[in-house]
Amino acid sequence: xxxxxxxxxxxxxxxxxxxxxxxxxxxxxxxxxxxxxxxxxxxxxxxxxxxxxxxxxxxxxxxxxxxxxxxxxxxxxxxxxxxxxxxxxxxxxxxxxxx
Numbered sequence: 403x404x405x406x407x408x409x410x411x412x413x414x415x416x417x418x419x420x421x422x423x424x425x426x427x428x429x430x431x432x433x434x435x436x437x438x439x440x441x442x443x444x445x446x447x448x449x450x451x452x453x454x455x456x457x458x459x460x461x462x463x464x465x466x467x468x469x470x471x472x473x474x475x476x477x478x479x480x481x482x483x484x485x486x487x488x489x490x491x492x493x494x495x496x497x498x499x500x501x
Contacts, residue, residue, distance in 0.1 A: 403451045406489060407479035410444035411461055413470035423468055427461040434460070439489055444476070446489050451481070 413423045428445065431438050434457040437448040447454050462473055 403481055404486065405449065405451045405454050405479050405481050406487070406492070407447045407454055407458075407477060408444055409447055409458060409461075410476045411465060412474050413465050413468075414472035414474060416468075416470050423465045423470060426464050426468060430460045430464055431457050437489065448489050454479075 411424065411427050413420050416423070428438065428440060431445065431447060434453055435449070436454060436457055439446040447457070449457075458475075458477065462475070465473055
């Protein structure tokens with residue numbers, strides 16, 4: 403099953419800047435072969451259910467290995483069975499209505 407997810411990983415206990423850890427998570431997602439779109443407060447992820455959720459788990463493992471004693475993440479995700487849809491389709495649908 404395909405899923406589109408929005409993930410925000412927030413390492414806790416490492417200071418105020420978390421860009422190094424976010425970059426490490428972005429590498430994990432890329433290595434998993436997932437389609438992503440980074441935004442100011444997270445990353446949209448598109449792929450097969452098992453691949454997406456395995457990569458999210460791996461993000462936590464990698465960020466913990468970098469020294470983060472705690473991580474809090476928010477995750478929103480959705481699936482469709484009526485038709486295929488990707489990240490760009492969802493964005494384009496709203497942008498079309500703004501014109």
